[in-house]
Amino acid sequence: MKTDPAKAQIVVVNDDATQLMLWNQLLRIGGFSVHPFSSATAALEAIKTQIKPALIVTDLHMPGLDGWRFCRLLRSPDYPAFNRTPVLVISATFAGEDARQITAELGANAFLSSPFLPSELLGTAEQLLAGKTPVLTTRVLIVEDEDVVSTMLVRSFAAHGYTAAAVRTASEALHRCRRESQELIILDYHLPDMPGDVLLDEVVRTSPHSAVIMMTGDPRAELALDWMRRGARAYVHKPFNPEYLIALGEKARREIAMLHIETRLEERTRDLREKEERYRTLFENVTDALFVYALQLDGSLGRCLEVNDVACRLLGYPREELLHRPPLDFFVARDAAETALLTGQLLDGTALEFERQLTAKDGRSIPVEIHARMFNIDGRVAVIALVRDCTERHQAEADRRRLAEQAHQMQKLESLGVVAGGIAHDFNNILLTILGNVELALNELAPLSPARVCLLEVDKAARRAAELSMNMLIYSGRASFTPQPLTLGAVAAEMSVMLTSGMPRDIKLRLESDTQPPTIEADITLVRQVVTNLVNNAAEAIGGRAGEIVLRTGEMVCDAAYLATTWLAEALPPGCYAYLEVSDNGSGMDSATLARIFDPFFTTHFTGRGLGLAAVLGSVRLHRGAIRVVSAPGQGTTFRVLLPVAPPAAAAATPAPAEAVWRGQGTVLLVDDEAAVRDLGQRMLEKIGFSALVAADGPAAAAQLQAHRDEIALVILDLTMPNMDGGDVFNALQKIKPGVPILMCSGFDEQSVTGTVTGPGYAGFLQKPYQQAALLAKLRNVLEAFAKNGKT
Amino acid sequence: MTTMPCLSALAAPVFDRAALFRQCMEDRALAHNLLELYLADLTPRMTALRAAWHTGDRNAVQQVAHAIRGASLTVGALGMAQLTQDIESACRRGDFSWPAQALEAVERCMMATRSEMQCILKQEPASS
Numbered sequence: 070m071k072t073d074p075a076k077a078q079i080v081v082v083n084d085d086a087t088q089l090m091l092w093n094q095l096l097r098i099g100g101f102s103v104h105p106f107s108s109a110t111a112a113l114e115a116i117k118t119q120i121k122p123a124l125i126v127t128d129l130h131m132p133g134l135d136g137w138r139f140c141r142l143l144r145s146p147d148y149p150a151f152n153r154t155p156v157l158v159i160s161a162t163f164a165g166e167d168a169r170q171i172t173a174e175l176g177a178n179a180f181l182s183s184p185f186l187p188s189e190l191l192g193t194a195e196q197l198l199a200g201k202t203p204v205l206t207t208r209v210l211i212v213e214d215e216d217v218v219s220t221m222l223v224r225s226f227a228a229h230g231y232t233a234a235a236v237r238t239a240s241e242a243l244h245r246c247r248r249e250s251q252e253l254i255i256l257d258y259h260l261p262d263m264p265g266d267v268l269l270d271e272v273v274r275t276s277p278h279s280a281v282i283m284m285t286g287d288p289r290a291e292l293a294l295d296w297m298r299r300g301a302r303a304y305v306h307k308p309f310n311p312e313y314l315i316a317l318g319e320k321a322r323r324e325i326a327m328l329h330i331e332t333r334l335e336e337r338t339r340d341l342r343e344k345e346e347r348y349r350t351l352f353e354n355v356t357d358a359l360f361v362y363a364l365q366l367d368g369s370l371g372r373c374l375e376v377n378d379v380a381c382r383l384l385g386y387p388r389e390e391l392l393h394r395p396p397l398d399f400f401v402a403r404d405a406a407e408t409a410l411l412t413g414q415l416l417d418g419t420a421l422e423f424e425r426q427l428t429a430k431d432g433r434s435i436p437v438e439i440h441a442r443m444f445n446i447d448g449r450v451a452v453i454a455l456v457r458d459c460t461e462r463h464q465a466e467a468d469r470r471r472l473a474e475q476a477h478q479m480q481k482l483e484s485l486g487v488v489a490g491g492i493a494h495d496f497n498n499i500l501l502t503i504l505g506n507v508e509l510a511l512n513e514l515a516p517l518s519p520a521r522v523c524l525l526e527v528d529k530a531a532r533r534a535a536e537l538s539m540n541m542l543i544y545s546g547r548a549s550f551t552p553q554p555l556t557l558g559a560v561a562a563e564m565s566v567m568l569t570s571g572m573p574r575d576i577k578l579r580l581e582s583d584t585q586p587p588t589i590e591a592d593i594t595l596v597r598q599v600v601t602n603l604v605n606n607a608a609e610a611i612g613g614r615a616g617e618i619v620l621r622t623g624e625m626v627c628d629a630a631y632l633a634t635t636w637l638a639e640a641l642p643p644g645c646y647a648y649l650e651v652s653d654n655g656s657g658m659d660s661a662t663l664a665r666i667f668d669p670f671f672t673t674h675f676t677g678r679g680l681g682l683a684a685v686l687g688s689v690r691l692h693r694g695a696i697r698v699v700s701a702p703g704q705g706t707t708f709r710v711l712l713p714v715a716p717p718a719a720a721a722a723t724p725a726p727a728e729a730v731w732r733g734q735g736t737v738l739l740v741d742d743e744a745a746v747r748d749l750g751q752r753m754l755e756k757i758g759f760s761a762l763v764a765a766d767g768p769a770a771a772a773q774l775q776a777h778r779d780e781i782a783l784v785i786l787d788l789t790m791p792n793m794d795g796g797d798v799f800n801a802l803q804k805i806k807p808g809v810p811i812l813m814c815s816g817f818d819e820q821s822v823t824g825t826v827t828g829p830g831y832a833g834f835l836q837k838p839y840q841q842a843a844l845l846a847k848l849r850n851v852l853e854a855f856a857k858n859g860k861t
Numbered sequence: 862m863t864t865m866p867c868l869s870a871l872a873a874p875v876f877d878r879a880a881l882f883r884q885c886m887e888d889r890a891l892a893h894n895l896l897e898l899y900l901a902d903l904t905p906r907m908t909a910l911r912a913a914w915h916t917g918d919r920n921a922v923q924q925v926a927h928a929i930r931g932a933s934l935t936v937g938a939l940g941m942a943q944l945t946q947d948i949e950s951a952c953r954r955g956d957f958s959w960p961a962q963a964l965e966a967v968e969r970c971m972m973a974t975r976s977e978m979q980c981i982l983k984q985e986p987a988s989s
Contacts, residue, residue, distance in 0.1 A: 087899045087932040091884060094891045130927055161931050184934045187886045247939045248880055275943055277950060336953055 077123040077198050078102045082112045082139065083159075084131040088183070092126060092159070092190070099191040108132075109139035113148075122154060124197055129160040129171075136160075140175035155197035159183050159190075179203045182250045209253040209318065211235040212242040212268070213284075214261055218307075222255060225311035226318075239263035239271075246276045253318045256301075258285035258292070266299060273300035280321035282314065358383045358456040364415070364443060374451060383437075383458055385430035415443045415452060424459065436463050471633065478636070478667075482544075482686070485669050489683075490545035493538045494789070494816035494837075498743050500538060501838035503531045505749035508841055509756065535838055540602075540680040543595060544669055544687035547817045549836050550592050552692075554715055557622040557649045558586030560593065564600040565620055575615035576608055583623040587647045587714045595688040596649075602681035603651040603708050610655030610706060621650040627711060635695035635711065636667065636686065645714045646694070652707035658700040666698065685710070731849045732758035735782035739763045740770040740798065741814070742790040746837075750785065750844075757845045767793030767801060774805045781809065783852060785835065788815040788822055796825040803830045810855045812847065814839075875940030875970055876977040884935065889985065896978045899936045903929070907971055914964050923952035938978075940970045 079101045083089040086107070093105045104120055106112035110133055116122055125143065129136035136158060143151045158175060161183040172180040179193050179202065196203045209231045213219040219235035226233035231253075236242050239260045246254070254272055258265030265283065272281055283296045283304040293304045302321035305314055352359060358380035363371035376391050384391065414421055420442040427435045441454040507528045514521050542548040565580045572578055600620070607618040628643045635641075658666065665671045669683040685708075689696045692712050700706035737759045739750040747763045754761035762777060764770035767790065774781055784802060788795035799811055810832035813822045819834040832851040835844070885891040906929050913921035926948040933942035944967050 085928060085932050085935075086902060087895055088935045090898055091891070091895055091935050094888070094894075095886065098886060098888070128931075130924075130931075132924075161934050162927075183931065184880070184884065187884060244877075247943070248877070274947070332953070339955060 078104060078120055079124045079126060079194065080104045080106065080112050080116060080120060080122040081126040082106045082109050082131070082136075083128040084108060085128070088128065095187050095190050096126075096194060098187075099194065101194065109134040109136070113139070113142065116151065117148075122151075124155050124157065124194060125151070126157045126159065126194070129158060129162065137175060140177055144176035155179070157181065157193055157197060159185070184249065186249070206230070206232045207252045207322070208249065209233045209255065210242065210245055210251045211255045212237075212239070212260065213255070213257045214238070214259075215257075218257075222311060222314070225315060229315055237261075239268040242268065243271060243275065246272060246279070251276060251279045252322060254279050254281045255314065255318070256281055256283050258283055258287060266295065269296060269299050269301060278325065280318065280325045282317055282321060284309070284314070352377050353379075355379065355455075358437075358458070360454045360456060362452045362454070364450045364452050370452060380456065383429070383435065383456065384427065385433075415441065418443060427456070436460060468633075475636075482667070482690075485683075486545035486547075486687070488545075489541040489669055490547045490817060493541040493545065493547070496534070496538045496541075497816035497837040498746055500531055500535050502743075502745035502749050504528065504535070504838055504840055505753055507531065509749070509752055512756070537680060538838075539598070540684035541669070542817070543598065543691070544680065544683040546687055546690055548595065548687070548691065549819055549834075550595065550691050552590040552592055554588050555591055555593055555596070556586040556588055557591075557596070557647050557712070558582040560596045561600060561620050561622045561649060564597055564604070568601065568604050572604075572608060572618075573613075575613075576611050577617045578604065579617060579619045581619060581621040586622055587624045587645070589647045589692075589712045590715045591692055591712060592688075595691065599685050599688050599710060600649065600651075602685050603649075603710075606681055606708075607651050607653035607655065607706070610653050610657075612655065614655075616654050618651065618653045621648075621652070623648055623650075624714065625711075632695060632711075635697040636689075641693070641695055641711075641713075646711040647714050648709050648711050650707060650709040652705060654705040657702045657704045657706055659702050663698060663700055731845065733845070733848055733852075734758055735852075736760040736762060736777060736780040737848070738770060738773055738777070738781045738784045740766075740784065740790075741787040742766060743787075746787070753841050753844055756841060757848075759848070766790055767798035770798055771801050771805060774802055774809070778806050781806070783832065783848065784809060784811040785814055786811050788813055788817070788825070794825075795822075799826045799828075799830070803828060810851050812851055874977075875938065875973045877937035877939050878977075878981060880937035880939070884937065893982060895936050896982055899932050899938070900975060900978060902932060903971065903975070907968070910967070911964065919952050919955075923949055926952065933974075936978075938974045941967070941974050944970055 079096055081089065081092045081096065081103055083092060083105075084107055089105050089107060093103050096103045104112075104115065104122070106115065109127065109131060112125075112127075113134070116125075127136045127139055131139075134142075140156055140158065142148055143154065143156060145152075156175070156177040157179045158172065158177045159181045160171075172178070178197055181189060181193060193203050207230070209226045211219050211222045211226075211233065213222070213235060214237045216237075219237075223233040223235050234245065236245055239262050242254070242256075245251070254276070256265060256269060256272065260268065265285070269281060269283065272279065280302045281300065283293075283301045284307060285292065285304070286307040288306065296304055302324060303317045305317065352375070355377065356379065359375070359377045360373060360380055361375040362373055365371045373392050373394065376388060378388075381388050381391055386394070411421060420440065422438070422440050424436065424438050427437050429435055436459040438457045438459050439454055440457075441452055443450060443452055445451070507524050511521065511524050511528070514524070539548065561580060561582060565578055569578050604618060604620065611618070624645060624647055626644065627641075627646050632641050632643060666682050667686040669680055671683075686696065689710055689712075694710060694712040696711070697709045698706065699709075733754070737754050739747060739754065739761055740763070741747050741750065742765055744765070747765065751761040751763050760780075762773050762781065764773050770784070770786070774784070786795055786798060786802070790798070793801070795813060795815075799813070802809060802811060808830050811826075811830050812832045812835050813826055814835040814837060815822065816837040819836070822834055832855065833847065835847050839847075881892050881895070882889075885895065906925055910922065910925045910929070913925055926945040930942050930945040930949060933939070933945065948963075948967070
């Protein structure tokens with residue numbers, strides 16, 4: 070059936086614009102309706118939705134979707150509408166037998182070697198549209214200057230279906246070969262314009278797909294040998310039977326085709342090898358471990374097909390061993406239900422992500438993140454698993470959690486510290502009044518007065534309350550802190566004697582100290598408090614049972630990892646630390662209790678008030694040290710306090726000499742907003758020999774100093790007062806009497822004064838609550854120092 | 862054995878005007894359009910060829926040579942077609958050991974081809 074060309078739509082595909090234009094124009098000249106596309110992908114899209122082509126003409130070598138895949142798609146079940154649409158393939162790469170083979174391979178209907186004559190394109194298109202399959206003709210070129218021979222050969226080849234042409238000269242032959250591909254070239258050795266062997270070289274070079282047969286009347290055998298070496302496929306001696314030459318030609322063409330197939334196989338092998346090398350390079354250079362396992366019919370993992378070097382290094386197995394091991398434990402599900410779930414998901418094509426612990430060859434447990442999915446490899450179902458070592462990530466997460474927890478703890482301590490400090494401040498004012506008045510009352514009472522016992526009980530209770538208050542201050546970081554060189558061994562020895570006497574009978578306190586303990590810079594009062602609190606805590610942990618407490622001191626080198634396991638150690642540098650350790654074989658603690666032991670008022674003991682360990686922590690913090698606690702239920706507890714070792718120049722302090730008897734003289738101005746404190750202070754001052762003036766606030770103090778400027782030898786000034794605080798009053802008083810010694814007084818520690826009060830009149834700090842002896846000692850020191858420096 | 866592209870080995874002219882016009886069924890306007898397209902594409906293709914050549918990327922050299930050959934055969938640029946065929950064939954064999962002179966031969970052939978084509982574009986107007 071003849072197709073109307075104008076109605077026949079032809080799709081042409083070529084990535085080269087020049088060829089596309091030529092094909093398009095030639096077909097249009099032929100009267101066809103043409104749709105040109107520069108890629109097979111674009112053409113496929115168009116024919117699926119818009120165009121119904123009667124013929125498709127395509128190039129082979131194209132980027133992206135090439136002609137081979139394009140043709141296979143057109144013949145595939147995915148494109149049923151085009152399975153029978155005629156396809157014409159045009160290529161400059163193939164000719165002759167190769168072209169036939171490729172046409173068959175692709176399911177195409179016709180093939181044209183480029184360059185072609187316009188008539189060949191149009192003729193082929195018309196035949197295809199008419200439902201005919203064009204026969205691929207075989208071109209033969211006879212290069213012979215003797216007309217008789219050439220005419221005979223042209224006729225003979227034509228009789229066998231060849232498209233035969235003859236030329237008389239070498240230059241004509243070369244020109245013809247460049248214009249159209251020849252499958253067979255019959256070449257006479259003796260030509261008028263070029264020796265036959267030179268022409269042979271050129272033809273072999275320019276027409277590698279052509280089979281060349283030499284013919285000559287020269288009988289020399291070495292000529293034939295030379296031609297074959299140069300690339301001729303065969304030779305004949307004149308005269309010869311044309312049928313023999315045609316048979317030789319057929320054989321030579323088959324050999325060439327076979328050679329091309331082998332070449333193409335080699336190319337494909339080389340390409341595959343290169344591709345495999347590329348993938349192998351990628352496989353080996355991935356920073357994660359890769360495992361490929363065969364997936365068995367029951368969904369379980371079969372043998373290991375491939376692993377990369379990272380996998381070998383991760384698990385510590387040599388490659389061969391890993392390949393022959395049964396599936397690794399990483400894919401072993403926790404139970405049958407999970408196995409079914411994982412298998413089902415894999416078979417559904419779901420990409421799985423999960424975490425596991427792998428066991429390395431040396432027994433190490435390695436946390437890993439696994440990404441696995443099913444895929445086809447060489448026609449079989451397999452699972453590829455990317456395994457990422459999470460050790461560092463887990464460590465980083467643990468560090469982050471620990472730092473966050475530390476920050477949280479510090480924040481909690483800070484806020485609790487503010488509360489505790491505030492309470493302690495007010496509490497100390499009250500205690501000062503109680504203790505001072507008790508002391509004064511005891512002095513006034515007759516030795517045998519029955520009220521003395523009562524007052525002594527009040528004094529005892531107030532001192533316990535003062536101790537509590539001190540613990541709160543230490544915890545809050547506002548306790549008085551006066552560092553001096555000392556050794557923990559000496560303090561531990563001193564305290565162990567004292568603490569042993571108060572220890573229950575069934576509890577043994579044992580001391581283990583270094584023979585050469587390191588010197589540290591510490592506040593001896595606070596260190597004593599630490600020892601006392603830790604030993605008391607240990608004794609309470611042992612409870613009513615028999616037990617042992619070991620008080621141990623020494624020196625140790627701490628690295629960053631060790632310090633990271635302690636409290637308050639985030640800024641401590643690695644190095645040498647003196648340690649004080651208190652361990653007991655008591656009940657121990659669980660992790661929940663451990664997390665709260667330093668909270669103020671948290672206690673698990675019936676008798677405790679929950680401030681002892683909080684004060685220990687505050688004290689350690691004041692010393693810029695750290696504390697480590699190891700405990701488990703039923704296994705006792707060990708507290709280890711780490712304090713920085715002092716520089717070599719520091720030497721441990723010797724005991725201070727005993728106080729000499731001293732009486733005050735002159736007038737002291739006492740400034741405090743608490744009436745009870747003023748009243749008590751005044752009586753204490755008078756008791757130790759001073760005349761006392763009092764003031765309730767700044768303006769009153771200024772007025773008193775103005776009025777008694779020459780009499781007042783010293784001022785005791787409370788730091789925290791309404792209206793004008795201590796700092797402002799200090800400055801006002803210094804203006805009235807420059808250089809007058811002013812002793813600052815507070816329930817907070819001395820640090821609270823630092824920065825608030827400066828100048829030559831600053832005479833020191835008096836911690837509340839104070840007693841008469843402490844007041845006397847302080848005033849004596851101040852007045853003697855000022856007298857020595859000539860300031861008063 | 863290495864087959865080195867060499868311009869002196871070409872017996873034929875670099876550009877076969879008759880072949881071009883035969884391909885175009887003597888349609889001069891089409892011939893002009895093809896030449897203009899060919900020359901416009903040739904410059905970037907030569908740039909790509911040089912880059913691939915200097916980096917030793919055999920696959921890229923083969924692909925660019927193939928593209929130049931196909932277009933050259935279409936417009937009768939026989940010299941360029943021959944040289945690029947030699948290059949393509951050598952690449953297929955896995956042979957990539959030519960000296961710099963081989964690329965220079967292609968460059969010289971391109972200059973000669975361009976010159977001849979531009980003569981035709983100027984001297985033989987499409988509309989006459």
